[in-house]
Amino acid sequence: MTSSDIKAKATEFGFDICGVAPAVDHPELKFYREWLERGYAGEMAYLHRTADRRADVRQVVPSAQTVIVTGTIYNTDRPYSTESADPNRAQIARYAWGDDYHDVIGERMESLLSWMRERSPEPFAARAYVDTGPVQERVYAQHAGVGWIGKNTCVINPEIGSWIFLAAIICSLPLEVDAPSLDQCGTCTLCIEACPTQAIVAPGVLDSTRCISYLTIELKGDIPATHGAGIGSHVYGCDICQEVCPWNAVAPKSSAPAWQPRPAWDRVDLLTLAERTDEALTAALRGSPMKRTKIQGLRRNVAAALKNVGADPRVRPGALSSK
Ligand code: SF4
Numbered sequence: 634m635t636s637s638d639i640k641a642k643a644t645e646f647g648f649d650i651c652g653v654a655p656a657v658d659h660p661e662l663k664f665y666r667e668w669l670e671r672g673y674a675g676e677m678a679y680l681h682r683t684a685d686r687r688a689d690v691r692q693v694v695p696s697a698q699t700v701i702v703t704g705t706i707y708n709t710d711r712p713y714s715t716e717s718a719d720p721n722r723a724q725i726a727r728y729a730w731g732d733d734y735h736d737v738i739g740e741r742m743e744s745l746l747s748w749m750r751e752r753s754p755e756p757f758a759a760r761a762y763v764d765t766g767p768v769q770e771r772v773y774a775q776h777a778g779v780g781w782i783g784k785n786t787c788v789i790n791p792e793i794g795s796w797i798f799l800a801a802i803i804c805s806l807p808l809e810v811d812a813p814s815l816d817q818c819g820t821c822t823l824c825i826e827a828c829p830t831q832a833i834v835a836p837g838v839l840d841s842t843r844c845i846s847y848l849t850i851e852l853k854g855d856i857p858a859t860h861g862a863g864i865g866s867h868v869y870g871c872d873i874c875q876e877v878c879p880w881n882a883v884a885p886k887s888s889a890p891a892w893q894p895r896p897a898w899d900r901v902d903l904l905t906l907a908e909r910t911d912e913a914l915t916a917a918l919r920g921s922p923m924k925r926t927k928i929q930g931l932r933r934n935v936a937a938a939l940k941n942v943g944a945d946p947r948v949r950p951g952a953l954s955s956k
């Protein structure tokens with residue numbers, strides 16, 4: 634079983650790109666601890682807890698020799714948030730519009746791994762992860778030739794841009810590896826300039842505590858007053874630093890049903906979202922990555938966003954609290 638065999642099979646399973654990186658001590662892995670020490674992880678304690686394992690995949694699979702990285706396009710035909718002039722539009726990160734990628738991609742990765750186990754003449758050790766594992770997927774993606782890590786910290790592929798879900802299989806097979814991707818950001822700084830909360834503190838360095846994705850998804854409790862205005866009309870995540878990236882100007886779109894926007898989130902305005910009942914939101918959150926914030930978190934974000942655009946008297950009393 635060669636790398637080419639695995640890549641061909643990955644295409645059959647619906648992955649748009651696949652590469653193989655060596656499971657070695659890549660220099661980019663080392664910055665992670667400094668990033669944690671600077672406090673950029675905020676309240677995400679699990680990032681501290683898994684720091685040892687995140688430092689090297691061989692902490693997870695001791696016999697690891699290679700990391701197979703897949704990328705799946707989730708971009709759809711809806712316009713970018715920066716193209717909408719309507720401040721009342723609820724902004725939701727593109728990756729969260731459809732089905733939960735952990736489930737969809739997770740199943741595909743398990744299928745790929747099962748096929749590899751059937752095909753391999755020898756047993757081998759392996760673990761598959763989709764975002765949730767203790768793996769610095771982006772570093773391995775860069776070394777697998779899937780794309781370079783841009784100044785906005787996203788993995789960018791020169792052909793398909795950065796609207797891609799990454800997933801990885803750490804394995805003990807001595808597969809042929811790919812050439813690493815070369816940084817093609819050049820002198821561009823559009824993402825750094827466009828970030829509304831100045832969360833990209835240096836090229837490729839994100840202070841999560843300032844990032845709208847962290848503030849609207851990971852942060853528990855109230856959004857600090859100092860950051861409330863910064864989230865604008867974002868109610869779940871933020872895409873601005875990817876939308877302004879020239880490599881996404883003509884990014885290909887996926888027609889996969891799994892990534893198409895659910896009607897509940899599709900170009901919805903803040904008031905409509907605020908007035909949804911708990912029952913309606915529960916139904917919309919089922920099988921969606923947005924269930925991470927639960928209804929309470931989503932309502933908190935909608936309330937903050939409504940405040941930013943000027944609360945409207947049409948909102949029913951109590952519409953902003955969980956019922
Ligand atoms: S996701 Fe939004 S807030 Fe976070 S770094 Fe990008 S532009 Fe800034």
Ligand code: SF4
Nearest residue numbers: 783784818821824878
């Ligand atoms: S906007 Fe420019 S600097 Fe930022 S990631 Fe894209 S190419 Fe790199």
